Amino acid sequence: xxxxxxxxxxxxxxxxxxxxxxxxxxxxINNLQxxxxxxxxxxxxxxxxxxxxxxxxxxxxxxxxxxxxxxSSLLITASRAADTASYFCATVIQGAQKLxxxxxxxxxxxx
Amino acid sequence: xxxVAQSPRYKIIEKRQSVAFWCNPISGHATLYxxxxxxxxxxxxxxxxxxxxxxxxxxxxxxxxxxxxLKGVDSTLKIQPAKLEDSAVYLCASSLDRGSxxxxxxxxxxxxxx
Numbered sequence: 001x002x003x004x005x006x007x008x009x010x011x012x013x014x015x016x017x018x019x020x021x022x023x024x025x026x027x028x029i030n031n032l033q034x035x036x037x038x039x040x041x042x043x044x045x046x047x048x049x050x051x052x053x054x055x056x057x058x059x060x061x062x063x064x065x066x067x068x069x070x071x072s073s074l075l076i077t078a079s080r081a082a083d084t085a086s087y088f089c090a091t092v093i094q095g096a097q098k099l100x101x102x103x104x105x106x107x108x109x110x111x
Numbered sequence: 112x113x114x115v116a117q118s119p120r121y122k123i124i125e126k127r128q129s130v131a132f133w134c135n136p137i138s139g140h141a142t143l144y145x146x147x148x149x150x151x152x153x154x155x156x157x158x159x160x161x162x163x164x165x166x167x168x169x170x171x172x173x174x175x176x177x178x179x180x181l182k183g184v185d186s187t188l189k190i191q192p193a194k195l196e197d198s199a200v201y202l203c204a205s206s207l208d209r210g211s212x213x214x215x216x217x218x219x220x221x222x223x224x225x
Contacts, residue, residue: 004153033213042202042216042217042218042219043154043202043204043216043219044216045213045214045215048213088153088154090153096167097166097209098144098156098159098167098209099144099156099214100156101153101154101155102153103151103152103153104152104153
């Protein structure tokens with residue numbers, strides 16, 4: 001079964017706007033990772049946040065983690081057409097050294 | 112640095128036939144993973160190797176799927192016999208070690224079972 005659930009399932013915004021995607025999970029984790037998947041570059045790791053971290057930045061990406069609510073969010077600022085892709089959160093559950101992926105959010109950036 | 116290589120990229124077979132996929136991970140990566148990704152879903156882990164040993168195959172349908180990682184480097188995933196529901200993209204990934212490391216994915220093999 002899927003550990004993480006992304007919300008929304010699909011998101012369409014104008015280029016230059018910010019995009020926010022959310023991920024909820026069920027059990028305690030060691031870390032949470034976000035991945036991007038598009039037809040051109042396949043599945044690519046974006047950012048990893050550990051369970052003792054609350055926020056992390058990487059370029060135009062900002063990830064937050066709230067372990068009390070078992071949720072995370074990914075913010076992409078100043079979106080570009082090249083950001084069009086599916087975004088997945090994946091969790092490493094405590095006691096299990098493997099990634100469990102959610103269903104993903106399909107993001108479309110309109111020019 | 113060369114990425115994770117997979118072949119073939121595409122495969123079309125009839126149900127009950129067999130098929131094999133090959134993966135070459137990033138050099139020096141101890142952990143290798145095979146995932147199944149059905150259209151519209153996230154990847155699902157099938158099997159995880161640490162060097163040449165299996166550490167997790169709990170979601171591998173062992174009556175028809177098998178995988179090996181000889182010498183702790185390349186890996187093959189086999190399906191025999193294939194079913195219609197096996198149509199999916201099969202992704203291979205590798206990481207430096209287990210757990211809290213990012214995974215690097217190959218381009219995948221798109222399997223269509225007719």
